[in-house]
Amino acid sequence: MSQAIDSEPTTPLSGRWWHYPLALAIAVVALYGGSLPNDTRSEWFRSLTRPDILPASLERLIPFIWLGLFLLGGIGLAGIWSAGQSARWKAMMMGLLLVQLLLNYGYSYTFTMLRDIASAFWIAVALAGVTACIVGLASLARVWLTAVCFLPYLVWVAFASYVTYRLAQLNG
Numbered sequence: 783m784s785q786a787i788d789s790e791p792t793t794p795l796s797g798r799w800w801h802y803p804l805a806l807a808i809a810v811v812a813l814y815g816g817s818l819p820n821d822t823r824s825e826w827f828r829s830l831t832r833p834d835i836l837p838a839s840l841e842r843l844i845p846f847i848w849l850g851l852f853l854l855g856g857i858g859l860a861g862i863w864s865a866g867q868s869a870r871w872k873a874m875m876m877g878l879l880l881v882q883l884l885l886n887y888g889y890s891y892t893f894t895m896l897r898d899i900a901s902a903f904w905i906a907v908a909l910a911g912v913t914a915c916i917v918g919l920a921s922l923a924r925v926w927l928t929a930v931c932f933l934p935y936l937v938w939v940a941f942a943s944y945v946t947y948r949l950a951q952l953n954g
Contacts, residue, residue: 851938858920
């Protein structure tokens with residue numbers, strides 16, 4: 783009886799049961815994102831004038847860079863799950879990760895399918911802002927694994943925002 787009184791009240795996010803469906807949902811969304819339509823092989827995309835800061839050698843590495851960033855993101859996600867933080871904090875961080883993922887896919891779709899480079903730039907800026915929040919909030923909570931894993935993502939998205947801005951200038 784005293785155990786029930788002393789125990790923390792249960793909420794939908796207080797147990798660990800929700801980790802598994804959430805992990806499955808994130809994996810499905812991430813895998814689906816790789817199959818989202820994009821137009822990077824089109825004549826339009828290939829004909830874009832590239833800024834000097836984006837040499838062809840770096841552009842060829844972009845899929846591998848994203849693979850590394852998503853792997854680090856998975857490790858950062860594990861840092862959130864294993865953190866000694868409240869269920870509310872974990873839910874907030876998961877929400878930020880979902881927004882980040884949606885913005886990431888929205889950027890690719892807007893840039894390559896809608897061919898709207900200016901709008902893609904603003905999506906990239908929002909993506910950088912959300913990623914900065916993830917790094918900042920993880921740092922404030924001393925969840926260093928998450929903060930460190932998302933720092934390269936933040937640097938890359940800031941760089942991508944600048945490249946997208948320059949692409950809009952050069953091709954607008």
